[in-house]
Amino acid sequence: EVQLVESGGGLVQPGGSLRLSCTASRLTLGRYWMAWVRQAPGKGLEWVANIKQDGSETHHVDSVKGRFTISRDNAKNSLYLQMNSLRAEDTAVYYCARRPYGDDGDVFDIWGQGTMVTVSS
Amino acid sequence: DIQMTQSPSSLSASVGDRVTITCRASQGIRNDLGWFQQKPGKAPKRLIYGASSLQSGVPSRFSASGSGTEFTLTISSLQPEDFATYYCLQHNSYPWTFGQGTKVEIK
Numbered sequence: 395e396v397q398l399v400e401s402g403g404g405l406v407q408p409g410g411s412l413r414l415s416c417t418a419s420r421l422t423l424g425r426y427w428m429a430w431v432r433q434a435p436g437k438g439l440e441w442v443a444n445i446k447q448d449g450s451e452t453h454h455v456d457s458v459k460g461r462f463t464i465s466r467d468n469a470k471n472s473l474y475l476q477m478n479s480l481r482a483e484d485t486a487v488y489y490c491a492r493r494p495y496g497d498d499g500d501v502f503d504i505w506g507q508g509t510m511v512t513v514s515s
Numbered sequence: 516d517i518q519m520t521q522s523p524s525s526l527s528a529s530v531g532d533r534v535t536i537t538c539r540a541s542q543g544i545r546n547d548l549g550w551f552q553q554k555p556g557k558a559p560k561r562l563i564y565g566a567s568s569l570q571s572g573v574p575s576r577f578s579a580s581g582s583g584t585e586f587t588l589t590i591s592s593l594q595p596e597d598f599a600t601y602y603c604l605q606h607n608s609y610p611w612t613f614g615q616g617t618k619v620e621i622k
Contacts, residue, residue: 431559439551439559439602441611453609489558499564501549501606507558 396421396504398490403509410480410513416473416490416506424448424468427493429502430475432486440486443475444493458484480513487511517541517605521614527622534590536601536617543583544607550579550588551602553616559602563588593619 398421402414416428430442443454443464452464463476473490487510491502518541528534538548546566551559561570563579566586576591590597598621603614 438616439553439604439613441604441613444609444611455610499549499561499568499570501547501561501564501604502551502559503561503564503570505558505560 395419398492398504398506400488400490400506400509403488403511405512405514406480407515408481408513411476411478412480412511414475414477414488414490414509414511416475418471421471421492421504423466423471423473423492426495428464428466428473429491429493430464430473431489431491431502431505432484433489433508434483434486437486442488445473477511480511482513485511485513516610517544517608517612519603519605519612519614521603521617523617524615525618525620527620528593529622530593530595532593532622534593534597534619536588536603538581538586538588538603538614540584540586540605540607544605546582547605547607548581548586549604549606551604552597552599553602554599562601590619595621 397419400416429444445452445464461479465474487508489508490506492504494503520539522537548566550563553559567579579588600616600618602616
């Protein structure tokens with residue numbers, strides 16, 4: 395079964411840092427754009443960042459620009475989200491998701507189970 | 516930024532009812548829209564891509580239409596497993612934006 399698995403979440407103090415990881419089973423991440431999407435407790439979904447197959451192009455939502463960085467290591471079949479200067483409003487479940495292409499459409503078709511990030515003192 | 520206005524924010528319906536959810540984009544997004552279903556504690560699940568293409572494995576009671584600024588998701592006959600929250604997502608331009616969600620509850 396194709397699967398994405400996030401890790402790296404946890405409790406961090408305001409101003410702190412975390413790095414989230416997303417690894418894949420039965421899926422070569424390097425063939426696809428990948429993304430991070432988050433969901434604050436009891437709230438809706440928010441797109442956070444996208445990255446191109448070779449990492450040469452990235453996009454981030456304004457609220458995380460300069461603080462978060464999406465990256466990837468295709469040799470390790472992994473996706474990352476480096477989160478610095480964390481704020482309480484970054485508290486959320488963070489999902490990684492695959493952006494397919496061609497006949498599979500081009501909006502997220504495979505999602506991980508999510509990892510919880512809590513920013514609190 | 517493109518704003519996605521989803522309505523209603525919640526609805527109560529009975530098994531067998533026909534349900535329609537609407538998303539309006541603040542500017543034209545062609546057909547660059549997906550619909551997702553999310554159940555509590557679970558990751559979202561894609562239902563629709565390209566505004567109207569049904570995801571493989573999704574029941575045919577789900578359908579969607581629209582282009583430009585107006586989009587609809589329809590459940591022709593609501594089933595117990597369809598009670599969930601539904602989101603639209605525009606991927607026409609950055610930042611990608613979700614609608615605020617529609618919670619479908621049991622009447």
